[in-house]
Amino acid sequence: MYNFVFTILFSCSTNIDMPMDPVVPDPTVQLEQNGSTPDENESPNGSTPDENESPNGSTPDENESSNGSIQECTTNGGYADDEGLKSWCWSDVTIPSEGFFNNDQLFINQHCNTGMVTGLADRVYFKVNPTTPSAQNCGSVTYNYRAEIRDSPSDVNHPVGTEQWWGFDYRFGDNYIPDELPWIIWQTHGSFSNPGNPMTSLQVCATDFAGQTNKRGELLVSNSALSWPNQKFVPTGIVPQAGQTINIVIHLIWGDNNTGLYQVWVDGVKVYDEQERTVYEEQPMGGYWKIGIYKWRWKHQSNVNSSASLGIRELNTSIGPLKVIKKSPGNSTYLANEYNTVKPN
Secondary structure, eight states: OOOOOOOOBOOOOOSBOOSEEEOOOOTTSOOOTTSEEEOTTSOBOOOOOOTTOOTTSSOOOTTOOTTSSOOOOOOOOOOTTOOEEEEEOSTTOOOOSSEEETTTTEEEEEESOSSSEEEETTEEEEEEOSSSSOOOSOTTOOSOOEEEEEESOTTOOOOTTOEEEEEEEEEEOTTOOOOSSOEEEEEEEOSSSSSOSOSEEEEEEOTTGGGOOOOTTEEEEEEOSSOTTOOEEEEOSOOOOTTOEEEEEEEEEOOOTTTOEEEEEETTEEEEEEEOOOSBTTBOOOOEEEEEEEOGGGGSHHHHHHHHTTTOOOEEEEEOOEEEEEEOTTSTTTTOOOHHHHSOO
């Protein structure tokens, strides 16, 4: 079994959640018209990775955070544009069947039913069954395909230079089977609808996805902020299995080719480390984050049937306590190593 930790730098508002999410080339499934997946039913609202280095060029100290102490989880919450550390430990958070929660700091993104995101003890559970219960209020879409939480407000529009960290564990259900259809477990998204794909994401992908050489169900790091055709889908070598928990740390700086930074760790191993663009050139701002399950291909019956042919009729995952840090360039701890502050305990 593998455990994973990712660090990436990224950058959310009211009930604005933009209507498009990423679709990437998949030779086994027909893409929608422009290679992206419009989500019509959401409410408006260059260096080689060094596996031994942390973001400031030093080896991560398993026992220290930027202030020299291990951080225990205490729910203090926060909004997308709040400076500093925000954490949710879930055992003291009431998760509703839909809508905003925790003083409107978080929002449930689910299509096409209520109750697809639930809480129990110190975990948040995501469940997507495309056919049960029957999809409700999704227009022409007749299958369930999304169960996520996101921060708020979604129109946060982080300025270039904003630094972000995420840390959480992600567990695959005991009935999990790798699919030949891609899906997303974490993403950052702009408040704008064009471009409509996430800037950055972690995807569980089909065999040899988007021209890569990877196994079925392998975890890929994606960057769609790079100008076409330079968007990235980078295999990590990690193929999660049923019942497995991976520890993820992500570190992101919103910026262009010279100022942007994107780092990901899985179980303490750095799997991605690039100085590169993390905001769209035509929309130079960071966005909000989403975590959970986004299996956009399940909008279509042929893809639901394709998964069923592999014995996949439902997808269940969960996350433990979540820690997120946002820093502006003027912050006294800007660019300080926060790996151990956010890493899952």
